[in-house]
Amino acid sequence: MPMIRPTTLLTFPRLNKYVGREVLLASETFQHTGSFKFRGAWYMASHISHRHLLAASSGNFGQALAFACRELRKRCTVVVPHDAASVKVDAIREFGGEVECIDTHQISRKQRISELAQQYPEAYVASGYDDDLMIAGNGTLGKELAHCAGTIDAIVAPVGGGGLTSGIIVGLRETQVHIPVIGAEPLLANRVTRSMKAGHIVADTTESKTIADGARVTSLGARNWEILKNSLQQAVEVPEDAIREATRLLFRFANLKVEPTAALSLAAILSSTRHFPKRVCCVITGGNVDPRTYAQLIG
C-alpha cells in the first residue's frame, strides 16, 4: 500500500537572491502521481466504504484517485474535459481509472457526474476539493509544514477550489502551530479575492483561460470557503506573465519541473513581493505538464 509521501523541502541561494526572500520550496512533484492531490484522494478513498468512486477532474485529481483506488482495489470513473492535458488523461488510464471524455461545450462536468451518479447509485461522488476527507488529507501537508515553524513566516499555496489552502490551515490548526497561509490565484480566475471582498462565494459561469489549468474551477468549494473566509490571511492575484516567469525560475534555479499551476505560489511573490514576509514557504503543487507546453514555456 502506498502511503502519502512526505513533501520535498528545498532551498536555493540563487533563487532567494533573485526573489529577494528566503524561499523554502515544499515540492509535491514527487508525491505519488506527481501532485499533492494524492494526499486527499488516498485519505478519502481509504476512509469510505464505497467500492466505486466517481469524479470530475482536469487531470491531477483523476490520476491521484485512480491510483489510490487501484491500490485499494476500488473502481474509479473519471470525467475529463476534452481539452485536458493528454499526459494527465493517459496517466489516469495507466493507473487503472476509467476515463469519460466529454465536450464541455455540450455538457458540463457537473451534469455528466449527475448522470453517472444516477446510473451508479451505490457510487461515491468524489469532489477534488469540496469534501471534508479531501481537506483532511491535504491537512497532512499542513502537519508536515508545522515542523518548519520558527524558520518560515508564511506559507503560500495555489488556490483553485480551495482544497489545498483549507487543508493546510486545518492541518496547522490540529498541530496548534500558527503560520499565516496566503492563497495565490490567477488574476484571470480571481475567485478568492472577489469572494473575500463580497463576504460570500462569488462564482464564475465559465472556466477561465488561465495557463494555470489546475485553478480553472469556476467556484471555491463551500466547505473550503467556510475555512478560508476566516483563516486565509490574504489572497494574491497573479498575472499570467508572472506564472510563466516563476515556471522558468523553478527550472533555472531549483532544477524543478513544475506545471504552471504549481508555479503560482512563487509567482505571487514575484508579482507582489511587498505582501510577503522575509521567510516564505512556497507550496509547489505538482509537476504534470505536457512536454510541448513545457518546452514552449522554457524554450
Next chain:
Amino acid sequence: MPMIRPTTLLTFPRLNKYVGREVLLASETFQHTGSFKFRGAWYMASHISHRHLLAASSGNFGQALAFACRELRKRCTVVVPHDAASVKVDAIREFGGEVECIDTHQISRKQRISELAQQYPEAYVASGYDDDLMIAGNGTLGKELAHCAGTIDAIVAPVGGGGLTSGIIVGLRETQVHIPVIGAEPLLANRVTRSMKAGHIVADTTESKTIADGARVTSLGARNWEILKNSLQQAVEVPEDAIREATRLLFRFANLKVEPTAALSLAAILSSTRHFPKRVCCVITGGNVDPRTYAQLIG
C-alpha cells in the same frame, strides 16, 4: 556553512513498468549547485589549506567548486571551454568564481591550467575527478546508498573521468557493504569499455561530441582507473538516442529535470536491459541544462 545534502531517493511505478526493472532513482539534481560534483568539491576545498584553487571544468565542477570556495572564503579560478552551457558559466560567476573562457581549438584546458599554475604557484590545481579528495567526497554518496543494501541489486552511475563511480565504490567499501557498481558511458565516448578491454587507460585525443557533455573528458583519471579496473562490475555503452529517451522518460514519469549526462544511468538500462538485475539504483548526477537544449530534447 553548507553541508553536503543527502541524495533524493525516488521511485515511480509507471517508470518501473516502462523500463521492466525496479528503479530507485538517487537524484543529485537538488544537491548544492545542482549536481553531485558539490560532494567532492566541498570535501576537497575544506580538506586543503590552500586559499586559491584552480580548475578546468565544462561547468558543473566549476559551479560546485566556486560555491564551496565562496562558503570557505577561498579564491577560485575556473577555466571553461567556449562552448560550455551558458547556464553553467553564469552560475560559476554568480557563485563568486572567476571564469577564464578559452577557445579549445587554440589551447587545451590542461595547457591553460598549467599556465595559471605557474602564474599562481601557491594555488591548488583541482581535478574534477582525478583527486583522492574528490573521490572521498563522492564516497559520501556511496555511504548513503549503502543504506539501500537489501533493496537494490546494483548501482548504475554515469562515467566521465570516473570520479563518481570510483567514489561510490570507495564509499561502499568503507561501509563494508557490497553492491555491484555499473558504469554508464556514451557509446561516442566509450573510454571505460576500451580501457577495460585493453587492461590500461585508453585515452582519446579529442573530445567526443556526445550530448552527455559531462562525459566528454578524453580520459579516465589515473586514480579513478586504479579503483575501477578491479572493482567496477561492468561498463555499458549507451547510444545517443537512449540518452535522449531517458531524459524524456525522467521528465514524463519522474517529474525530474535532468541534464543529458545524468540520464546515462537510466539510458544504460533502456539500451542493455538484460545486463541489469531486477532492482537497480540509478544515480541521476545533475540537472543543470540550458533551457533551449532541454526544450528541444523534450518538445
